[in-house]
Amino acid sequence: MNTKSVRTIADIARIANVSKATVSRALNDSPLVRAETKKRIQAIAEEHHFRINIPARNLSTQKSHTIAFVTNAYHVKAFSMEDLFSLEIMGGITNGLHPLGYEMLIVHVDPRDSEWATQYLESGRVDGFVLMTSSKKQSHIKTLLDIHAPFIVWGVPQANANYCSVTADNVTGGRLATEHLIQIGRQKIAFLGGSDYEREVQERLKGYEQALQNVGRQVDPNLLVYGDYSHASGYAAMEQLLDQAPDLDAVFVNSDLMAIAAINVIQNRGKQVPGDIAVVGYDDLSIANYNNLPLTTIRQNIPLAGKLLAENLVQYIQTGVVTNVTLPVELVVRKSA
Amino acid sequence: MNTKSVRTIADIARIANVSKATVSRALNDSPLVRAETKKRIQAIAEEHHFRINIPARNLSTQKSHTIAFVTNAYHVKAFSMEDLFSLEIMGGITNGLHPLGYEMLIVHVDPRDSEWATQYLESGRVDGFVLMTSSKKQSHIKTLLDIHAPFIVWGVPQANANYCSVTADNVTGGRLATEHLIQIGRQKIAFLGGSDYEREVQERLKGYEQALQNVGRQVDPNLLVYGDYSHASGYAAMEQLLDQAPDLDAVFVNSDLMAIAAINVIQNRGKQVPGDIAVVGYDDLSIANYNNLPLTTIRQNIPLAGKLLAENLVQYIQTGVVTNVTLPVELVVRKSA
DNA sequence: CTCTTTCTTGCAACCGGTTGCATTAGCAAC
DNA sequence: GTTGCTAATGCAACCGGTTGCAAGAAAGAG
Numbered sequence: 001m002n003t004k005s006v007r008t009i010a011d012i013a014r015i016a017n018v019s020k021a022t023v024s025r026a027l028n029d030s031p032l033v034r035a036e037t038k039k040r041i042q043a044i045a046e047e048h049h050f051r052i053n054i055p056a057r058n059l060s061t062q063k064s065h066t067i068a069f070v071t072n073a074y075h076v077k078a079f080s081m082e083d084l085f086s087l088e089i090m091g092g093i094t095n096g097l098h099p100l101g102y103e104m105l106i107v108h109v110d111p112r113d114s115e116w117a118t119q120y121l122e123s124g125r126v127d128g129f130v131l132m133t134s135s136k137k138q139s140h141i142k143t144l145l146d147i148h149a150p151f152i153v154w155g156v157p158q159a160n161a162n163y164c165s166v167t168a169d170n171v172t173g174g175r176l177a178t179e180h181l182i183q184i185g186r187q188k189i190a191f192l193g194g195s196d197y198e199r200e201v202q203e204r205l206k207g208y209e210q211a212l213q214n215v216g217r218q219v220d221p222n223l224l225v226y227g228d229y230s231h232a233s234g235y236a237a238m239e240q241l242l243d244q245a246p247d248l249d250a251v252f253v254n255s256d257l258m259a260i261a262a263i264n265v266i267q268n269r270g271k272q273v274p275g276d277i278a279v280v281g282y283d284d285l286s287i288a289n290y291n292n293l294p295l296t297t298i299r300q301n302i303p304l305a306g307k308l309l310a311e312n313l314v315q316y317i318q319t320g321v322v323t324n325v326t327l328p329v330e331l332v333v334r335k336s337a
Numbered sequence: 338m339n340t341k342s343v344r345t346i347a348d349i350a351r352i353a354n355v356s357k358a359t360v361s362r363a364l365n366d367s368p369l370v371r372a373e374t375k376k377r378i379q380a381i382a383e384e385h386h387f388r389i390n391i392p393a394r395n396l397s398t399q400k401s402h403t404i405a406f407v408t409n410a411y412h413v414k415a416f417s418m419e420d421l422f423s424l425e426i427m428g429g430i431t432n433g434l435h436p437l438g439y440e441m442l443i444v445h446v447d448p449r450d451s452e453w454a455t456q457y458l459e460s461g462r463v464d465g466f467v468l469m470t471s472s473k474k475q476s477h478i479k480t481l482l483d484i485h486a487p488f489i490v491w492g493v494p495q496a497n498a499n500y501c502s503v504t505a506d507n508v509t510g511g512r513l514a515t516e517h518l519i520q521i522g523r524q525k526i527a528f529l530g531g532s533d534y535e536r537e538v539q540e541r542l543k544g545y546e547q548a549l550q551n552v553g554r555q556v557d558p559n560l561l562v563y564g565d566y567s568h569a570s571g572y573a574a575m576e577q578l579l580d581q582a583p584d585l586d587a588v589f590v591n592s593d594l595m596a597i598a599a600i601n602v603i604q605n606r607g608k609q610v611p612g613d614i615a616v617v618g619y620d621d622l623s624i625a626n627y628n629n630l631p632l633t634t635i636r637q638n639i640p641l642a643g644k645l646l647a648e649n650l651v652q653y654i655q656t657g658v659v660t661n662v663t664l665p666v667e668l669v670v671r672k673s674a
Numbered sequence: 675c676t677c678t679t680t681c682t683t684g685c686a687a688c689c690g691g692t693t694g695c696a697t698t699a700g701c702a703a704c
Numbered sequence: 705g706t707t708g709c710t711a712a713t714g715c716a717a718c719c720g721g722t723t724g725c726a727a728g729a730a731a732g733a734g
Contacts, residue, residue, distance in 0.1 A: 034713090090443070224711070362722090369682075
């Protein structure tokens with residue numbers, strides 16, 4: 001129980017001999033209050049360690065200054081390595097939100113539940129959503145559009161879409177990865193993609209195809225496999241690749257986690273990385289550097305992506321301006337290729 | 338802008354021909370309202386997809402139903418692998434909070450800032466804190482105690498402390514790890530600890546010492562080194578160990594991440610794990626299983642720890658009852674030892 | 675039938691901050 | 705000295721839900 005004698009704006013008003021309205025305006029730096037009055041009030045508030053009551057402010061302004069980070073890890077008891085991408089981008093998002101006076105809630109979403117968005121938005125609990133889910137993403141986007149919810153998406157937006165997004169240049173990423181493998185002399189270059197229905201994966205494939213075609217090579221369907229970004233799926237996909245094309249000497253993998261799984265498979269089959277098979281990953285998560293065999297990978301600037309997701313969503317909430325950002329990618333050469 | 342015609346309890350009251358008070362009581366399942374009236378009101382609310390306004394409820398009840406997850410990753414632009422422990426326990430915490438109607442904010446804390454706790458608590462933004470920081474933990478505990486903030490700590494509580502905590506049995510963990518290494522025939526067993534001022538590390542050392550003494554062996558100070566749980570510190574500590582005792586044939590490492598770093602050092606010096614040097618880690622994070630050489634490790638039940646952190650903090654907020662829980666640990670034998 | 679007790683629901687004040695509009699003081703122009 | 709305009713501040717209603725206490729209805733006992 002808080003027994004401080006100075007707890008509300010009314011208390012500050014009594015001490016400063018002004019009205020609550022003047023105190024509220026002074027603490028919010030309103031131009032309607034004379035500068036010397038404002039300074040005096042702010043000094044009194046500081047002296048008494050005054051804290052404005054956030055629920056009261058939220059009620060009267062009808063804003064929560066809170067963003068929901070929507071992840072689909074609802075089904076697990078705990079986060080894991082599989083969620084490292086979310087973890088890393090989360091840090092960038094909270095760093096972007098904090099200077100703007102916003103907080104971030106983590107929201108697990110059951111993809112079968114169509115009420116989750118209204119439950120958070122129409123109750124006034126959050127002002128908007130950062131959508132990270134990959135399963136049922138289109139369905140979630142539709143849900144959010146239907147209720148006119150402010151949101152931003154990590155990933156390639158739908159054609160003709162009118163919502164905010166931040167993505168990276170996947171075509172260039174695919175091309176850079178493949179060009180590197182070509183440049184170091186690899187002859188039989190495989191593609192281990194994420195979920196094949198995703199635009200990002202399709203664009204990385206396009207970049208891979210472009211790089212091959214640029215040197216007069218053809219795409220071999222036996223060299224194309226897909227996972228779902230999980231470690232297990234990367235493992236299985238790499239096994240399938242080696243079964244289908246035992247003589248492949250390079251693989252471009254659509255995520256660092258699947259790349260590490262692929263390396264495990266390669267090494268377990270008695271082959272050397274990068275000697276026998278060169279491996280390029282994607283994302284440049286921290287694990288890429290920590291792996292005993294540091295990963296050559298395509299860096300998406302995840303801290304910057306997080307920061308822009310935050311800032312662009314808040315800008316949309318405040319102004320209604322929709323922004324779509326495509327970040328550049330870069331090849332990071334380490335030891336796996 | 339929400340143009341729904343049924344937005345507030347007053348709207349439901351008008352439709353149901355009762356007062357706001359009755360609607361509020363019905364939606365909160367109060368026994369003061371007749372059962373048939375309650376049913377009727379709940380049906381009307383359901384029919385109109387009514388959502389109670391959370392800021393208004395928070396203001397009138399003076400509760401936010403929000404918990405702050407306090408981590409000290411304030412200094413980085415993004416989370417990383419170093420934060421995998423926090424990520425994994427975070428999942429357990431949100432799973433524990435959600436059925437209780439609570440949300441979780443992630444709060445970065447500058448250890449030099451002494452106002453962070455009042456900033457969140459006295460503004461009514463959060464109802465309590467889960468304290469995960471390891472740097473300046475004692476200082477944060479003092480800060481929270483000074484302002485009578487509800488909180489719970491992951492880790493061993495201070496002697497005579499009167500606050501909630503969840504920890505695991507570190508002495509047993511240290512003993513189990515060392516006994517296992519003894520049992521598989523290792524002669525020169527090293528200890529690579531976390532930060533040596535931490536009670537957890539001291540307790541794990543005690544377990545290590547007990548196991549050695551139980552078989553008539555002495556503790557060799559040249560076999561004791563400390564890191565700070567970071568990958569880099571684990572790497573450096575293992576290098577120091579091998580410099581000091583090139584003939585060691587086992588090492589008990591106080592975290593999975595440092596264990597992986599240790600394995601990297603061992604392999605980079607041309608030695609085999611577990612052939613030349615057996616390695617046991619701690620925590621049983623998801624990475625322990627994903628590593629190409631799956632880690633033998635001491636499992637702390639992280640999902641359960643997270644769930645209990647959540648439930649016991651909410652119980653303290655609601656009832657004032659302080660609970661301290663020590664979870665059992667277990668040895669998980671994989672391939673590194 | 676009357677009185678007392680209990681049940682059910684309503685009244686309205688409160689939680690604390692925001693802000694449109696009103697009021698008053700001060701200043702400048704005539 | 706008067707009038708008109710602007711600046712500074714105050715008033716009080718509002719944001720929406722909660723709940724202590726009051727009022728009235730219903731039921732039971734005598």
